[in-house]
Amino acid sequence: MTNRVVLIPFDRANSDDHVLSTKGGFSDDVFRQQVQEIEAIRDRLFGGWGMLLNERQKMLLRSGSNRSTDLNNLLPGNANEETAPQVVLGRKEGLVSLSDRWLALPQKIRKQALEIQQKVEEAHIRLADGVPGWRKVDPRAIVCADDEHLASMLNRLGECDEDVLYIRGHCDKGLSTLTSSDHTAKIEVGQVIELLNGKLPKHYKGKIKIFACSSSRDAIANDSFAYRFAALLSKAGWLHTRVFGYSESLGSYVSDGESAWPAPVPAGHKVASEHGVRAKLVRQEIRPPVGGFA
Secondary structure, eight states: OOEEEEEEOOOOOOOOHHHHHHBOOOOOOHHHHHHHHHHHHHHHTTGGGGGSSOOOHHHHHHTTTHHHHHHHOOOOOOSSSSSOGGSSSSOOTTSSOHHHHHHHOOOOHHHHHHHHHHHHHHHHHHHHHOOOOOOOOHHHHHEEETOHHHHHHHTTTTTTTOOEEEOOOOOOOOOOOOEEETTOOOEHHHHHHHHHHTTTTTOOSSEEESTTTTOOOOTTTSSHHHHHHHHHHHHHTOOEEEEEEEEEEEOOOOOSOOOOOOOOOOTTOOOOTTTTGGGGGGGGEEOOOOOOOO
């Protein structure tokens, strides 16, 4: 059975976004942000629409007129177009009936209100479902540097040659460091090796994937994070481990299945955000030169 472990080489306090996007579910901060977005949309939907009317339109609305000629004067098109659910607009004292007030809005504003209503519904769906996590990764196998189960999780790797250790962080081409998801902590290549020492078996024949933006991309020859990592890993005694990096920017969150450019990325799969393709298409194995790494 293939084991998959995700190592986030920073303390848990610095890693909320990377933990959430890997494990899935809810975070207090993310939930709060989504609620604020919904409240802003709601305020715009139920209150802001009235501010978009000109004075003449407001005067006709306040007059309580129900005459079709007056209503038609407010609309650039036909007043009998399909109307939205009446719950979209709140009732305000002194205005004409709910349906008439909806019809009295210009087409552009009615269209905007329907779009916002759809966003409200989609936001509620997101809140109900939470954030999807990585496929084939047990949430219990996602560990941070200060996790009490770090050693036991890394030690279980090596039972199968297809085992995978993911190492997550922010990176860029030619960097020798990874950065935490809150951008407040950094870790050098050598420090990541130290974190593995005594925990990941030296006989490990599986894969280590540096899941970080442009982790295999050089600024000058052989200076990518993944290359430096593979070199130090080999010198430290892991002679049979295969190391992979990624040549492009990566999405923090997995695909929702709706990306359509240049081709749909199936839901639940990791994404290379630069070109909107599956991350595995920009994954590169770091192969040592003949005679080993310099």
